[in-house]
Amino acid sequence: MTNGLSLEELMKEETYPEEYAEGENWKILHGDTLKLVKAFQPGIFDAVITDPPYASGGTKQNERNRTTNQKYSSMSATNALPDFDGDNKDQRSWTHWMAEWLYDVRKACKKGAPICLFIDWRQYPSITDALQWAGWIWRGTAVWDKGNSRPQKGRFRQQAEYIVWGSNGPMPISRPVSCLPGVFRYGNPQNRIHVTEKPLQLMKDVIQICEPGGLILDPFAGAGTTVLAAVMTGYRAVGIEVTDAYYKLGSDRVKIALEAEQKEDEK
Numbered sequence: 001m002t003n004g005l006s007l008e009e010l011m012k013e014e015t016y017p018e019e020y021a022e023g024e025n026w027k028i029l030h031g032d033t034l035k036l037v038k039a040f041q042p043g044i045f046d047a048v049i050t051d052p053p054y055a056s057g058g059t060k061q062n063e064r065n066r067t068t069n070q071k072y073s074s075m076s077a078t079n080a081l082p083d084f085d086g087d088n089k090d091q092r093s094w095t096h097w098m099a100e101w102l103y104d105v106r107k108a109c110k111k112g113a114p115i116c117l118f119i120d121w122r123q124y125p126s127i128t129d130a131l132q133w134a135g136w137i138w139r140g141t142a143v144w145d146k147g148n149s150r151p152q153k154g155r156f157r158q159q160a161e162y163i164v165w166g167s168n169g170p171m172p173i174s175r176p177v178s179c180l181p182g183v184f185r186y187g188n189p190q191n192r193i194h195v196t197e198k199p200l201q202l203m204k205d206v207i208q209i210c211e212p213g214g215l216i217l218d219p220f221a222g223a224g225t226t227v228l229a230a231v232m233t234g235y236r237a238v239g240i241e242v243t244d245a246y247y248k249l250g251s252d253r254v255k256i257a258l259e260a261e262q263k264e265d266e267k
């Protein structure tokens, strides 16, 4: 990684992940966030922007215990994308687990660093509890309006997801970051490679909460969308991904997209 950020500067040697992928200004670590965030050096990240497993997809436990494809995808079984780990916790364990990694990740962040957490309506109350238990200041909620969703007779459409955001202590108004919108309107990505992949442009917009050129952590990297958006817009980024298939798909995607962009620039 360039800009003076090596694996040694990120974490203690005895805690290095067994595998990682990297390129100019980015790294994706293969492993469990709960373990890896404890290993980071203190105060190194300028922002945390992430989309954790929601452990949602139903109101009853048997509905939530279905696979991520059954819960979040309408693709046929033959076209199904790989399922991902960590999505079957019940409400209490999910909230506890969220609070634990959020607590550790805060120590790896600079004072005043912003955090953005994607979530759906069902887990919204729990995520705001976990954020605050972990010592972050909860500052508000932005909306991702997906536009499209299944119509439901006599009910409001569930056409939005939410971005719960906060900061690691006071967040000075003097930070070199301009006014940001509170609603983002983007449809779900076409041809996605992850069951719950976020639109690239949405992530490019959301990461603007970080100071220019800052180091962003996405502890649930999935298809690498945050990492890719960050590097494409002049930030540096570290992702963590536990599911083998998505570690590989995500790192390959970031590598290929950034190489293509570089070739385009050289023309």
Ligand SMILES: C[S@@+](CC[C@H](N)C(=O)[O-])C[C@H]1O[C@@H](n2cnc3c(N)ncnc32)[C@H](O)[C@@H]1O
Pocket: 031, 032, 033, 034, 050, 051, 052, 053, 054, 084, 085, 086, 087, 194, 196, 197, 198, 199, 219, 220, 221, 222, 223, 224, 225, 226, 240, 241, 242, 243, 246
């Ligand atoms: C909601 S998805 C993120 C999708 C991503 N925003 C994208 O655009 O592709 C959450 C990801 O977190 C990963 N995950 C779940 N538990 C994890 C853990 N303990 N450590 C690291 N990654 C984990 C899952 O494998 C999944 O890919």
